[in-house]
Amino acid sequence: xxxxxxxxxxxxxxxxxxxxxxxxxxxxxxxxxxxxxxxxxxxxxxxxxxxxxxxxxxxxxxxxxxxxxxxxxxxxxxxxxxxxxxxxxxxxxxxxxxxxxxxxxxxxxxxxxxxxxxxxxxxxxxxxxxxxxxxxxxxxxxxxxxxxxxxxxxxxxxxxxxxxxxxxxxxxxxxxxxxxxxxxxxxxxxxxxxxxxxxxxxxxxxxxxxxxxxxxxxxxxxxxxxxxxxxxxxxxxxxxxxxxxxxxxxxxxxxxxxxxxxxxxxxxxxxxxxxxxxxxxxxxxxxxxxxxxxxxxxxxxxxxxxxxxxxxxxxxxxxxxxxxxxxxxxxxxxxxxxxxxxxxxxx
Numbered sequence: 001x002x003x004x005x006x007x008x009x010x011x012x013x014x015x016x017x018x019x020x021x022x023x024x025x026x027x028x029x030x031x032x033x034x035x036x037x038x039x040x041x042x043x044x045x046x047x048x049x050x051x052x053x054x055x056x057x058x059x060x061x062x063x064x065x066x067x068x069x070x071x072x073x074x075x076x077x078x079x080x081x082x083x084x085x086x087x088x089x090x091x092x093x094x095x096x097x098x099x100x101x102x103x104x105x106x107x108x109x110x111x112x113x114x115x116x117x118x119x120x121x122x123x124x125x126x127x128x129x130x131x132x133x134x135x136x137x138x139x140x141x142x143x144x145x146x147x148x149x150x151x152x153x154x155x156x157x158x159x160x161x162x163x164x165x166x167x168x169x170x171x172x173x174x175x176x177x178x179x180x181x182x183x184x185x186x187x188x189x190x191x192x193x194x195x196x197x198x199x200x201x202x203x204x205x206x207x208x209x210x211x212x213x214x215x216x217x218x219x220x221x222x223x224x225x226x227x228x229x230x231x232x233x234x235x236x237x238x239x240x241x242x243x244x245x246x247x248x249x250x251x252x253x254x255x256x257x258x259x260x261x262x263x264x265x266x267x268x269x270x271x272x273x274x275x276x277x278x279x280x281x282x283x284x285x286x287x288x289x290x291x292x293x294x295x296x297x298x299x300x301x302x303x304x305x306x307x308x309x310x311x312x313x314x315x316x317x318x319x320x321x322x323x324x325x326x327x328x329x330x331x332x333x334x335x336x337x338x339x340x341x342x343x344x345x346x347x
Contacts, residue, residue: 001030004210005262007038008154008161008243009066009100014039015158016337021344026055028085053088061343062089066100066129066153068282070119072111079111083118090122095343098126098145099336100153102282104136112140120144125339130285150335152265152286157330161243162269172235173203174253174272176210176263179217181279183259186301187217191224193257193306198232201254201314205234208249210260255313259298261286268292271326273313277301290325294318 010027017025024042029035032043044051056062062085064070069082090096098119106112119126119142126142127150128134137147153159173194177183194205205225207218215238225232237249247270250256256267257275261283267274268290276295278284287295294313296305312318 002212004240004243004246005260005266006067008159008246008262008266009152010035010039011161011243012153012156012159013063013066013099014041015160016153016156016340019158020337020341023060023344026059028052049088052085053092056089056092056094059089059092059094061097061340062086062094063097063099063340064101064123065098065127068102068104070098070101070103070106070115072106072108073280076108076111079106079115083114086122087118096123097339097343098123099339100127100129100150100333101133102129102285103133103140105281106136106140116140116142124343127336127339130282130289132281132285132288148335148339149332150339151329151332152262153333153336154262154265155269155326155329155333156337157333159243159269161247170252170254171203172206172249172253173197173201174250174256174258174263174267175205175207175218175221176256176258176260177207177214177217177221178211178259178279179213180259182298183217183277183279184220186298187220187224189301189303189306190221190257191228192303193310194221194225194234195229195232196303196307197255197310198229203254205232206237206249206253207234208237208240208246208263210246210263214260255310257310259283268322268325268329271322273318273322275306275309275313290329292321292325 026042027035028044030046032045036043044055064086072079086096106115123145125146127148129152197203209215250267250270250272253272255273258264259277264274264276276283276287277298278295279298294309
């Protein structure tokens with residue numbers, strides 16, 4: 001769906017799979033032609049249920065994930081769709097891994113019951129990308145699958161985009177924003193943060209959209225800069241189109257302020273200091289799991305609090321925390337690989 005965070009997950013998953021097996025891979029996608037061309041895989045259109053059933057009948061392993069698919073915050077229909085894929089794949093004889101997942105929230109009574117029944121009956125293993133998902137599974141009374149704490153697939157050392165070269169000139173403050181929740185009420189705060197990083201640290205604000213919809217909120221922040229701080233130069237990076245180009249942009253940054261979870265994950269995978277704005281529990285969950293104390297809830301974001309977090313992220317001491325976090329998460333991600341190997345090769 002033109003989301004570069006999802007593209008990065010897919011690219012990393014495929015790199016992982018190709019290290020494990022030479023069996024062909026089929027991907028369920030909203031853009032079949034683009035996905036087939038970009039990644040060299042067989043494809044099934046997202047709502048091509050007949051084609052999915054035919055593919056599932058010749059499938060050894062079905063991977064649901066990564067990302068937060070098992071939740072009804074987007075909609076109940078979204079949850080039902082992903083539960084259907086899990087159940088259909090199992091009925092067709094495939095083994096099922098929920099891989100690199102975030103879980104929840106699942107709030108509706110019917111939704112919670114459906115999730116409990118389908119996951120307990122149809123899933124062999126679950127690998128999670130944060131600790132809060134363990135609590136969600138416990139609350140849903142999901143007990144049958146083996147549950148393992150891992151990390152997002154983007155931390156895979158096999159991902160080719162991690163080879164993006166580090167830049168010698170790290171003079172950019174990268175903003176990865178998302179039009180969601182109350183973010184539009186914080187446009188002035190974000191603009192002031194951009195001005196603060198330029199004034200105190202000499203960093204140019206760079207606005208990087210991971211989805212075309214992100215351009216709107218970036219344009220609003222830029223408009224405030226034009227009006228109140230015309231001396232602050234900024235860059236709109238709307239031509240970025242691949243995970244490799246995202247990593248190239250991140251490597252030019254001295255700090256990455258992100259509302260999007262995968263902005264934080266990709267920056268952490270690149271070892272770049274992060275400032276997280278949590279609009280959803282999954283953002284706080286990742287930052288806590290990574291042991292990075294440089295985030296705050298969207299509703300609590302003020303000029304002074306955000307400046308305090310920025311100073312912490314840009315401190316010399318924080319660089320060591322970033323390196324340690326990256327090393328831990330890369331090691332944890334290997335749990336995904338081991339789960340895949342087990343389900344493919346063990347009888």
